[in-house]
Amino acid sequence: MREKKIYVLAILGTILMVATMYDILVAMPDEAQQGPIGKMLLVHVPAAFAAFTFYGVAVWNSIKFLVKKDFHADSLAVSNIEVAQVFTLINLVTGSLWGHIIWGIWWTWDFRLTSQFMCFMLYLGYLLMRPAVSDATQRATMSAILAILAVADIPLVFFAIRLRDARMQHPSPVLETGKMDPSWWPPFLLMWVVYLLIGGALIMLRLRQETVRREMDSLRRELHAM
Amino acid sequence: MKRDLLAALFIARKDLRTEFRTKEALNAAVSFALVVLVLFSFAFDLERSELYDISGGLLWIIFLFAGSLIVNRSFTREVPNDCLDVLVASPVPAWALFLGKSISSFTLLMVVELISLPFYGLFNNIIWMKTFWPHFGLMLLTTWGITVTGVAFSAVTVNVRLRELMLPVLHYPLLIPLLIGAMEMSTALLRGDAVDNGPNLRLVAVFDAIFTALSLYLIEFILVT
Amino acid sequence: MNAIEADRVWKYFGDYPALRGATFEAAPGACVALLGRNGAGKTTLLRILANLSKPTKGEVKIFGEPGGGKTRERIGYLGHGIGVYDDLSAIENLTLFGQLMGVADPATAAAAALERVGLGRVREGFAREFSRGMRQRLAIARAFLHKPEVLLLDEPFTSLDDRAVAVLHDLLRDALAKGATIVMSTHQIREAMELATQVALLERGRIVHSGPRTVEMLADPGWLYRKYEEKPQ
């Protein structure tokens, strides 16, 4: 049953993706000041939105695990975090490429890029730590705690870097002008939906693996108890 | 409530008593701090004024590295003889146990920092005496932030296999907002700038508040599996 | 009102059910020998009773309370580890645990506990310098320090030297005389059978037998295992 769901999501996502990409690449006029590169925003920012959506779902499931000790919630959390990392990576790579054109530098500690990079670092620690814990209950509890601590850190990073930007002599370049051309909203939201669909399919796939892994854990214990 | 706080102090006293008796972690941390400090003196020639910008940053990197040697050990000290089980099974609530551990690690960290600060000033001839008291206030707040998150991670990873490698990867990224605020303010203080340190102090205080509350609340889930 | 009640307790480690609805009661003053093969879930059940871990499903009550802060003052736990600090002296160790367990006057209680286990003379000695037998007796002193009304002992007799066995025997007998309730998981069936008033057999996470300790159990301690081996659950 789950296989079907994954394919439906994936196909739907791909169709919508092709439509949106066509719309962005061909139909839409170039961005006024920045030229074609300006449209990078339509890939760059929705990726962050998708990533934060998945991190949010993961933290919600982590809390659910701590309260209800439901291992399915833990598997859902790790699947969401892994896929969210993929979209964070997309955001960082596109942001860097975009930055290279506008300011000629590959990376800047702009507060949006940095908090995204911090997300990546914090949840990278989460993913690295999981295989190091053998006992399933402990691994799930630790992961839940880490996920919650990490999400509490993100607003602080945002605030800290913003503080730092204000102090630095050369005001660090801001990626977008903040006010986006209203006609851009439809492709922007569509892109976000595309990421959610494709991300959803990946999460389902990863979730199936996680449940299989749990099954293997209990089979190993079964063997041990025999 | 009062009895729980008292229990936390008893635990802190136990940790400090065992630590000052053996002094292994303390000596290791202080000597490690001095070694890193000497390395930095060769790496950067701080006398030149424009390099003064990084004096605050270097200081906190030294404190962080030396400090995490101590903080990582806070719960591993309970592993031999399964003492952690006895503490968790006792009427002392988990948050009081966590508070006791944090107080003892915080005290040790402050000792290490107060020992290595003069050497830092000496080797890089930075005049730290003039602004010592505001700096001391900052050190108290920042060290508490490092301690609380460090002790929480030490509890989380108490029996993870490669925990010495794992802890920095988990702990340092989380500390970055705290360190940004602390480094900015330390640099300003060490350079004697007449700059408003309000926002940095507020950032450090908010970090402390959030993670102290969060850790005190979550420790129950960490210890009672 | 029962001293200890475990009502359909389930405990999962990942997807593996270490306890599958274990139900079990102990009236005040009872001494329960908890028997079972390795991996049957004895330690898991004891840890849940001692509030060291929470049951996934089901409930545990000590004197009718769900085992919150206050009731723990009346529980003495002795696990596999001896639970004392090597870098503290014997008296410092017990004084600390007295303070944590809410004992009225920790120092004197600690001194008295050390006398009772025959460690009075070496009270200032560090736990790390003690012999194996002395460390075990120190652990026993810690478990009985606050005169607990409920004692949870995980294989207490394993690897004890004969002096420690004698000390533990006397303390258990003394506690039973004062109406304490004891749950003791053990493989040394002989020692357990002598003291036990009740026997519970744990088989793959379930209590398959719980009843008074009969004479033939004392005579042939292996009888109970064979009785439940033949008909596989």
Add this chain to the structure above:
Amino acid sequence: MEANQLYFFYGYSAAWIIVLVYVFMLVRRGRRIDSELARLKSLVEDRER
């Protein structure tokens, strides 16, 4: 095709390349897990007989 458009193309393709790389990683890991599961299941069956 000056740099502006080129990088724009790089950006879009980078996004989908990352997704594809992740899909391949998942599929490979999935295949390895399924074989491990099969091995374990057979082990349990042998032990039961």
